Amino acid sequence: MPTQKIVAPPANAAMFLVLTVNEGAEAQVADVLTGVSDLTKAVSFRVPTSNLLCVVGIGHDAWGRLFDAPLPKDLHPFKEFHGDVHSAPATPGDLLIHLRAGTQDVCFELAKQLMTRLRPYTQVQDEVHGFKFFEERDLLGFVDGTANPEGDEAQTAAVVGDQDPAYRGGSYVIVQKYLHEMSEWEALSTGEQERVIGRSKLEDIEMPDEQKPANSHVALNDLDDVDGHAREIMRDNMPFGEVGSQEFGTYFIGYAADPAITETMLENMFIGNPPGTYDRILDFSTAVTGGLFFAPPKSFLDDPTTVPAQSTSAGVDAADEDAAPAASADGSLGIGSLKKS
């Protein structure tokens, strides 16, 4: 399997870990990352029906610290958006670990195994345990994920292709942790809530365009390019929370072949389209974290020396385990190396 598995049916359980890498511990962290797929296999083999998936993403500032390999074409720091009323802040994060499975036990076990190895070299900035809530609903009560692309379209939307041959099979991941104002949300009638989202609550049917408010969540996130083609991402949001402390949240995670698409959605939501017409969902949901990561192909994670130093080597798919790296002009294999190893 050349890529980390990005596109998958909605899971029942998930964990999201955002870590920063300690100064001077880069080589150790890079080394632990080469063992992630073996660890995932070991935990998953104990419960094969659990469909355990692990995706590791690397932030812009950490990439050059961890690897000598070139920066993926579109990897940059998370772009903040500050609208007149609401903001999408950037928060610290060098590594994202996204675990999904049919049950929480395997996610927890893999997280524990990973953290045993990473703990001495990293700081945990955020940890969220997500759960499936009824029919793929978020804690606002709406079905979340319906309009996701499927099959080949999902793959094209989420996974890097010819636009960056060296990192074909990778994906740009944007995450944000949102906290909901439940008492204000529940004070709205169902009809008002439906106009915030742009779909019916019980049946999950999209409103006709002439009824859908311009500031509804769906209206602002349904993007087309100039030729009318859909600009899509693959979302895998999960509810999370604690009733004792009245924490009710949605962990947003969007995978994209091109992070500019997710950024346009964020711009529409926070600044508005046109500016000022911001997403009404934000009046009930506050973004408290924000990060952009690149999830490299599995072959790179297993061995970060497999990507050609020049990402333009014609005709070679370095992300494909079957493809040999191209020889460079100086006769070397032109490969990157583990930083400081």
Ligand code: HEM
């Ligand atoms: C508070 C956090 C969020 C919640 C509770 C939420 C919930 C929902 C719900 C209920 C839908 C309608 C059903 C569906 O198609 O999935 C939806 C659609 C969508 N959301 Fe979100 N969402 C959140 C944040 C975001 C963010 C941050 C983005 C992008 C940066 C986003 C992008 C989309 C897209 C692309 C759609 C589909 C639009 C279409 O119909 O084409 N969402 N979301």
